[in-house]
Amino acid sequence: MPLYQQLVEQLHELIVSGMLPAGAILPAERQLAESLQVSRVTIQRAYAALRQRDLVASQGRRGFLVRPQPEEVRPGMDRLKGFTEEMRELGKVPSTRIVERATVQDRSISSIFGLPSTAPFLKLTRVRYGDEVAMSREVAWYNLKAAPALETGDLSGSVYAFLAENCDARLVSCQQTVEATLPTVEECRVFSFDAPIPCLLIKRHSFTQSGVMIEYVEGLFRGDMYRYHLKLQA
Incomplete structure (x- = not known):
């Protein structure tokens, strides 16, 4: 799996699990790139993918903000129902x-x-x-x-x-x-x-x-x- 995709999946899990709550600001691209020792392009692609999934929103100079997530529906499949x-x-x-x-x-x-x-x-x-x-x-x-x-x-x-x-x-x-x-x-x-x-x-x-x-x-x-x-x- 490409590096940016690995980062997307890890951040996705942190967001949907609530460990990164709504309103949290993601690290700046340069800061996260240096911390993970990857290119800034990798971080940009990951953040863009998260935005496409409607998980984060761009806040201009503030960076990317975690969006409120809709409540997950967990229906059972144990019986027939409409x-x-x-x-x-x-x-x-x-x-x-x-x-x-x-x-x-x-x-x-x-x-x-x-x-x-x-x-x-x-x-x-x-x-x-x-x-x-x-x-x-x-x-x-x-x-x-x-x-x-x-x-x-x-x-x-x-x-x-x-x-x-x-x-x-x-x-x-x-x-x-x-x-x-x-x-x-x-x-x-x-x-x-x-x-x-x-x-x-x-x-x-x-x-x-x-x-x-x-x-x-x-x-x-x-x-x-x-x-x-x-x-x-x-």
Whole structure:
């Protein structure tokens, strides 16, 4: 790992752990370079990378100031639950902004559900908020053949609750993958990122108790606030 990157990771850990608290001023570039016996360019690159991660802010002649860090969200992955329930369990107020809502036919999505290419789906694109902070951007497709009430129902809250109450289609299991990715320009705008930072892309296939697939969703969760934990047993 390049020297500047090693320094970035060490300073990143000090900041997120609170050992370098919000408001702390990082050492001057020349001072830190001499202390670590590295070039000043190495320090400049490290500080620039920290600024891109929104961890520090330039204060002109004062140098770089550690920015206040958003509260980290640590949801569990031990059971199936929707975003609304997850936020409430974490003590946050959930809210949603619907960006796109349309009834569509999509050959590639049909193949994911194992349905004919002419099958109708509700495509729902939403930005999900916790305490008015944008936490995720989700694009979801719902099986209208199995849950037709979704097409015209009120989906401003929890879709999972709507399914259980209005479609007799409570979701009880899912297949889920998590991978790292960089947000697009539009997603950076949603999350108020000055530059792309790694995010979590979660893809989920959700099923009813009878094994009917109702939902396929691709959700991008901000990497600076989400850290999933798992409990494993032998």
